[in-house]
Amino acid sequence: MDTDYAIIGGGIVGLSVAWGLLQRGRRVTVIDGDDGAFRASRGNFGLIWVQSKGMKQPRYAAWSQQSAAAWKGFAEELGEASGTDLGLEQKGGYDFHFSEESLAQTVAQYETLKTRLGGNYPYEVLGRNALKQEEPAIGPGVVGAILHHQDGHANPLRLLQALAADVRRLGGRVLTGKTVVDVTKSDGFRLTCDDATALTAEKVVLSAGLGAASLGPKMGFRAPVRPQRGQVLITEKLPPLINRPSLIARQVSEGGIQIGATNEEVGFDDGVSLPGIGGLARQAIEAYPALARVRLLRSWAALRILTPDGLPIYQQSPEMPGAFLVTCHSGVTLAAAHARFLPDWLEGTDTAPQLEVFNEARFS
Structure with missing residues (x-):
């Protein structure tokens, strides 16, 4: 062989x-x-x-x-071994919520899963005031977040x-x-x-x-397997603004804010669309209003691999x-x-x- x-x-x-x-x-x-x-x-x-x-x-x-x-x-x-810094941070990650109803519903689901995992599901619920202390740049529309302590990000x-x-x-x-x-x-x-x-x-x-x-x-x-398109944005490099990542945005080790991602059923089209990146930008500004004054440098799209x-x-x-x-x-x-x-x-x-x-x- x-x-x-x-x-x-x-x-x-x-x-x-x-x-x-x-x-x-x-x-x-x-x-x-x-x-x-x-x-x-x-x-x-x-x-x-x-x-x-x-x-x-x-x-x-x-x-x-x-x-x-x-x-x-x-x-x-x-x-x-490779001489490469992978940019790993594992300080937890957020699931932001813009209504009390969605937050309560998700917490109920997490409690069910936590029980099925024998209690091993380390998360906490942050109300508006507690979240503001952790993320001073958070917008007024975010009513709270779920902070899961096993989450993180890398390059x-x-x-x-x-x-x-x-x-x-x-x-x-x-x-x-x-x-x-x-x-x-x-x-x-x-x-x-x-x-x-x-x-x-x-x-x-x-x-x-x-x-x-x-x-x-x-x-x-x-x-x-089937494709699902995800579009992503990246901003100019900024001073520290975001302390922990979320599904909406994360600040990479070089300083840029990465914003994403869409979930689009468009077949094998991996192009960037204005409605897609516009929706991402609106959601990011709702979460972090300071991003409205930040320049975008790049956008791109890729296809996820999904099973049924x-x-x-x-x-x-x-x-x-x-x-x-x-x-x-x-x-x-x-x-x-x-x-x-x-x-x-x-x-x-x-x-x-x-x-x-x-x-x-x-x-x-």
Whole structure:
């Protein structure tokens, strides 16, 4: 075999898995597409986010918590090895509310989830006055917030850069500008690319994001993934204005305010629209009125990878044992779990995480 593992897709998900496997002494080859491919990793908002995830599936909440808890050590090791500061901050994050009704409704949902998690769901409710003390720049329309203490954020582009660099340092091969068009299996797996490049592998991990929809069925997966557009804005660099991130805005380590993100069902259109960025700007100003006087520097859009229920898929192919589908829309949040814990699942060790609830049988 050319390699122990062939990983199809070189985004944050694929590279995190590759990094973890290389740490275990496996030979790994990552096959990445060209610059025209849809890339969620390059448009990610950068949140390491626990709250609100897993409201209907507590295992997803627990998996997100496990990854968030592992992020500090993961960032330190990866940052030191690659010489890259990942900009990690985990001081908690806000879910802002503009009405007392929505705040009360969300708290009731969180209490239900907290009970199902055995009490392990560390959050607190901040009323208007308490929130103002924590975030002096908050607008008058925000009646309160839920502060979840496991939340945080990092720099997603630095994460992607660091993973790519350290995968190579650890001996992994990264083949860029290549799209896998066929996968067959006899004694091992044979992968064929669009430029006729071919390689063999003992195991295959399909982490190609939206590309899994076309390649997955050839490997025995349903791969029911679809795109959802998210648009993002970035402002000029500012003095400290926002202390903790939210789903509305976060202040990055360089000083700019990142504003996002939309949730648009527009197929494979990854362009920026005036209604989209206008809506983001209005919401950000409502939360932080001072942003009305700030210059916007950039806007961009990217396509999320969503499953029908929004949860990840971790599945070994019933038709091609040794082929695995790994896909999610929370690549940054789950990066530490994919690097630290998912390799045990791929290897079938005694310490493998229990991920059965995330297989494709739930779509039957």
